[in-house]
Each structure stands twice: as C-alpha cells, then as structure tokens.
Amino acid sequence: MTIVAMLGLLTIYPLTIHRSPKGVLYMYTFQSLLVASIPAALYLQTRQVELLILCALLILIKSVIIPAFIIRRNIKYAAKSVEPKLAVNYAVGISSVTAVILFTLVLFYQILPASFGGATRIVAVSGFSYAAACILVLSFRRYAESQILLLLCVENGILLASLVMIPMIPILAEVIIAFETLVAVITLAWLNHHMRYVFGHTDTFEMKDLRG
C-alpha cells in the first residue's frame, strides 16, 4: 500500500508538466487504478467482500466510464490538443508542487494521531498531500478539460486517504459518493460542451468577461 501511495504521489509531476489534456487523462486513469488497488490490498488483509465490490466499482467508474466514455469524448472535440502555455513555467511549477508536497506531508504526518499504524499513516498523508498538490496544479491549467481531470485527481487523493483511515465506511455511502462523482463529471462535461460551442474554445484563461 505504501508503494502504491508513493507511486500515486509521483504522478503529480507528469500532471504538472504535461501540456496535453490527453496526457492528463492517461495519468488520471493510471492513478485511479492505483487508488482502486487499495481496497483490493485491504481485502487481502481483512477478507471483507465489500472491499472487493468497492474495488470493482472504482475500476468501473473511475478507470472506465469516466475516462473512456465521458472525458475522452470532450477531449476529442477540443479545438487544440495541446495547451498553448501553462500559467507558470516548468521550473516554477515543479518547485512549487514539491514545496506543497513536502509541507503537507510533514503537516499531516504531525496532525494525524499516532494510533493510526505506520502504513495507514503514510498512505493517508500521501493522499492528503496529493490532493493539496492537485489543487495547486489546477490553477496552472488553462483548458477546462484538464481542470475537470484535476478536480477528479483531488477527489482521488481524498478517496485514497479515506479508504485507509476509515475502512469501516458503509458500502452504500461509497456507492452513493461514486455515483455522485459520476453525475458531477457528466455535469462538468455537459457544461464544457456548451462552453466549446459558445466560445469556440475551452481555454478558461481567455474567459475574462466577469470580474465579480
């Protein structure tokens, strides 16, 4: 579990530097598979069938339905496949993401009670750190498609932490949250479709008409 969490944490760097929404989509799918592997690992320890059901559900929704049937369609119709320029250059992006990861790792490691075992604590802290870094990367991305994927990445980080911190969460609650994520993605994709139709692009940095 610790290796999976660390591997997940490393996927933040390709997300930071990759300029194509398609690349972000691949990283998201890979990362969702990593998250889905956590309930499977927990199943091997506890032998609770609900965890296997949860694993299957996560793979189905996060690694198949959302990337293949919803986001890929949106990206396919995007006018340009590569974002022209990120909000910050690579050096600033990588160093700021590293700073956030290190800061949140230390912060959450101190905050979480020691009653959580070693592996649980590391995985949970990685999840929180990952979510915080994704919020930062979200502000670097220009295209709406990439922003949707990064919101989903934040959710992946939180899910990773919740899976190990509160393993006794009722399966019904997990199913409803997964379903709500699916509805949220459909709503975002629908909005994204209309934005492309009306604006001719989905570059959110170009949308500056409203200033509060």
Place this chain on the structure above:
Amino acid sequence: MVILLLLFAVSIISLGVTLLVSSPAFLRSLTIGLKALNLGLVVATFSFIEMGHSFINDYPLAIDAPGVIALATVVTVDMMSTLYVLHRTYGDVIIYKDKSELRNFLVYSCLFLITMELVTVSNNLILLFICVGATTLASVPLISFLKTKASLEAAWKYITIAIIGELIALLGIIFIASSAPKGELGKLITVPFQAFSNFDKAMSSTTFLLGVAMCLFGFGAKATIGPFFVWPPDVYVESPAPVSALVSGAEVNCSFIAIIRIFEIVRPDAHVFYPSSIFLMSLGIISSAIGLARMIDQSSFKKILAYSSIEHAGLIAIGIALNQPLAALAVYIEMLNSSFSKATLFLASDALTPQEKNINRSANVSPGIAVVILASIVALAGLPPFAGFAADILLITGAYMSGQYLQTGLIVSIIVISIVVLLYRVGKILLASGTLEAAHQKTSQAPNAIMPLYIGLLSIVMVSIALHGPVVSLLQTATQVIVR
C-alpha cells in the same frame, strides 16, 4: 416521517408532471397546485414542530427546528420563482414563449428543489455532504440556462469553486470520522447529529478540530462566506432572475444549515467549540467587510443585491459564532427575512433591468411594483417595521451581552454602513428617470408575473408579524442547536 415522505412525494410528482404533461395550460395549473400543496405540507410541519412535536429520530432523514426554517424558505422561494416563470412574458429572456425551454426549466428547478429539501432533512454527515453536492450539480443547468458567454463563464466559476469547497468539506468529514475511538472509526459519518455527544469524550480533539474547520471552510464556499466570495456576483447577475432568487434565497440557506449541523455536532466538545467559533467568526467578518466594500462602488441593481447578500451571509456566520441565545435567534430571523426579501428583489430586478428603449416616460408608476421594491429593500436593509430590524438589534445585543465588545463595534459599523450604502445605491437606481415606468410597463404586460412579488412581500410581512408570538418558541428551540 410520514409528512417528510409526503413532502418528497409531492416534489417527485411535480417532476413527473413536468416531464409527462404536454398541455401548457394543464401543466401550469398542476404545477401551481402541487407547489401550493408542498407549501401547505411545510406549513403543517412548521406548526407540528411549533406545537412541540418532535420529528427527530435515528433515521437518515429527520426534521427539527433549524431544518424546518430552512425548508420553509426553500419551498416558498421555489414557489415564487416557479410562479414567476409560468407567468413572465418579459425580461432579458423569454422562457415562456418556447414550450420545451419552459419544460426544461421546470424540470431543472424541480430537481434543484428536491436536492435542497434533502439538505434540510439530512440527519447524518455523509448524507448532508452528498445532498449539498447534489444542490450544486442541480443548480448548474439553471445558472447556465441562457447559454450566453457570461452565463456559462459564471456557471463554470461557480461549479469549480463549489466542488473545491465540497472536496475540502469531504476531507473535513474524513477527519471528523477518523477522530472516533479506534473500534468505531467511520461510524461518526452515519450516526444522527444528536448522537454525537455519545462519542465526544473518546474523540481526538486535534483531528476533530481540523475536520470541523475544513467542513466550515468547505460548506462556507457555498454559503458565500470566507474567501469564496467571487462567485455570487457573477452567478446572480448572469443567471435568469428566478434562478438568482432560488440560489440566493434558498440554496445559501441550505449551506447555512450544513454549517449549523457542524456546530450541532461540535457543541458538546468545549475544546473544539470555541476555536471553531473563532474560525467561523473570522470567515464572517471577512465576508461582511468585503461585501460592504464592494457594494459601495456598484451601479447595477443585481450586483448591489449580490454584495449585500455576501454581507448578510457574513452577519449570519458571525451570529452563529457568537454562541449567545439572542444572536442565535437573530441568525434564524435573518435567514428568513433576507431569504424572502432577496428573492423578491431578484424577481423584481428582471423588470428593472435592462432598460428598454421605447419607454413611455409619461406613464404612471404602478404603486404595486414600487411598494413591493421599496418594502423589500427596507426589509433587506434591516429597518423597522420588518423582521430584519429585530435581527440586527438582537445580533448587536447578543454580541454585547456575550462581552465581545470589539465584535459588537464591528457588527454595529457593518450594519449602519450597509443600511446607508444599500438605500443610497438602490435609491439612485430606482429614482433614475424611467426605471420604475419601465418596470410598470413590463409588469402590466404580464400582470400575473407580479403575483410572486406580492407573495414575497407577504412572506416578509408574515415573518415580521410572527415574531410577536407564533414562531418564537420554534426559533428558541432552533437556537438550542447552536448555543453551548
């Protein structure tokens, strides 16, 4: 429980009717009938709770005094905006002319209503989180209904901020759930709010406090408090008037119910309660100050209302954080008063803006629309004889009696400046040549469209009258939820 099921059954039937009935006249009559029935059921629930009946139980859905107050605002504002959509034949968009557009609008608003009703009756943390998230998703098609560049941009800004806020709240819920004793991890997210006191002794305070702060910050994004004040002006200005009314008058109250629930679970634990109050107080002061500062230089009617709404949200947050019975009473009165007055004014704003070229300047101003707008502005500003005035006085007295003199000074300054700015700015717009004449001309083309404005005014007046007796005990019961 039966009354709650009936309430949801009526809302679901409303949705079914909107989807299935094809005759516009029949659809209109049935929708109005069902909305009236919905309101009747809420009034019945209100009366039952007022008479001392308890609807609190171990089910995931239950209703108590704060819930029924929010439910009353949700159902009334929904009825006002639905009636308005059904009768409106003027404004920046003519939904009524296109049958399929009208149907789409009604379907979205029914879904929005169901999700908001669910928030008010949610009885555990995870259900509350899911329902608050559902309100965001249900409101997006309504906010972007006009499909203009500005409305789509506003909807995108709104959904991004709301989702980030909800993810932070989810993180907070995980922290709260993980603060339980080792053998009961995860249980906290499914126990009824009232049962939290059974856990408080064994909980880890640091994790719990962090979780609570994250929940307040996250749900605050939708309640327009804290640093998330950027979405309301755009959303309220760019969406159709009935949607602005629904979001500002009903959805914001649902988010406040989420914040009140968080305070309900925090109440038994003194180590967490006081720091949480200070945190919420800071968020409230930030919102009020920013709302007020931005309201000063606005010239658009809807934007003034939007910033006033942020400022009022800040005051409500301060009231919750003060931990004083009078201030808590002010919170609920303010929720009712500002909800009805904002909804009425947003609906009226459709007739006021934008200016049309062919206005007959010599036309007489209808006393109807002028009285409605004037009374609603006075109510929103918090002047007598309306309930907003009582709320302001109670808030100031509550802050003073709790010995927080700096906060008392701040609240007095915010309230006084807000009254002056609101009346000056809105007065300038309303007294501008032709504004009220245009409003009269538009509403006289569709006389029934003014009916929801009268309902709004009636609600404002009823809240003010009810304060002298009928609802006092219900409000006092509601204060017990947030006062330690």
